[in-house]
Amino acid sequence: MxxxxxxxxxxxxxxxxxxxxxxxxxxxxxxxxxxxxxxxxxxxxxxxxxxxxxxxxxxxxxLDPQAFRDTIDLFVERYKGKNISVVAGIEARGFIFGPPIALAIGAKFVPLRKPKKLPGEVISEEYVLEYGRDCLQMHVGAVEPGDRALVVDDLIATGGTLCAAMNLLERVGAQVVECACVIELPDLKGRERLHGKPLYVLVESH
Ligand SMILES: O=P(O)(O)OC[C@H]1O[C@H](OP(=O)(O)OP(=O)(O)O)[C@H](O)[C@@H]1O
Ligand SMILES: Nc1ncnc2[nH]cnc12
Known part of the structure; x- marks a missing residue:
């Protein structure tokens, strides 16, 4: 260093x-x-x-407020005016980047959470990770048919998490416009699991 x-x-x-x-x-x-x-x-x-x-x-x-702000601004610049009605953030690190983007583009924020965290009725999707299995849940009624969704997370590795997130949103009739991450690990070919859905990332790391 x-x-x-x-x-x-x-x-x-x-x-x-x-x-x-x-x-x-x-x-x-x-x-x-x-x-x-x-x-x-x-x-x-x-x-x-x-x-x-x-x-x-x-x-x-x-730790770098200017860099954090610039990062959020990059996403906001891309998504403002795109008629996105919901930003879905994936627990845990999608909760860092999703809410400021949602506020700036005037969309609702919906947390996609790990099991047994949401108090209401949920729908669930299981998925396989680089290091194990997991499950994402979403509150029933938080996203409605016709909502235009942006899925936000910090990182795409194998793509299993984003794939599960998109499945949750599409099961309730939302249209996933794009997935957005700060980092992509392209060697793990996560993009290929997104069934052609657009993915926007700021940096790739090999
Ligand atoms: O593309 P994938 O192979 O699915 O991996 C990407 C996911 O893995 C990490 O989260 P993790 O599940 O480790 O949970 P955490 O954010 O709660 O630490 C990361 O924040 C993504 O959500
Ligand atoms: N290599 C990695 N680094 C950080 N988060 C991850 N999630 C899945 N793989 C990861």
């Missing part, structure tokens, strides 16, 4: 930025011209020894 006077901490990780607006992402972009690694300030992927994955951590982004 090195410290840059203007930009703060840079942490090395393999990542390829797709767009650049925030100064947070500018460091990544500039380094794309370099041969190998780029400075990527989401923190280094952390090895999780119990299940042998490299964990991509978005909490370093949250």
């Amino acid at each position: 090195r410290r840059d006077k203007k930009e703060g901490f840079f942490l090395k990780a393999r990542a390829r930025p797709i767009i650049e607006i925030s100064s947070f992402y500018r460091g990544c972009r500039a380094s794309m011209q370099g041969p190998n690694e780029v400075p990527f300030r989401f923190g280094p992927p952390v090895a999780v020894t119990t299940c042998s994955i490299m964990f991509q951590d978005i909490t370093t982004l949250l």
Whole structure:
């Protein structure tokens, strides 16, 4: 790790930025011209020894208020005026990015939660993760037929979570307009599980 006077901490990780607006992402972009690694300030992927994955951590982004704001603004810029009526955020890290986007574009926010968290009547979808199985639930009545939905999460890996989220929304008659994540792990080919549904990401990490 090195410290840059203007930009703060840079942490090395393999990542390829797709767009650049925030100064947070500018460091990544500039380094794309370099041969190998780029400075990527989401923190280094952390090895999780119990299940042998490299964990991509978005909490370093949250420590930089300007970068966090710019990240939200990138999504808002893309989705404002698109007639999106519901932003569905996936527990837990989709709850960080989803609500500010929903407020800014004037959509309702619907949390898609892990089992036994929602107090009302729910519908459920099970799915397989990079490191186990899980289930998402949504309150019955929160999303209505004809709602235009944006699904928000921090990261797509195998795509199982986004796929389950889309299934929940489509089962109640909503139209999923797009899925939006900060990070994609393209090597895991999660996009292929989205049945052609558009996915918008800010950075890829290999
Ligand atoms: O594309 P996938 O292979 O489905 O994986 C992506 C999901 O995994 C992570 O959440 P996790 O299930 O670890 O839950 P957490 O946010 O509660 O930690 C991440 O925040 C995504 O929701
Ligand atoms: N490698 C990873 N890092 C962070 N969150 C994840 N969710 C699934 N895979 C992940």
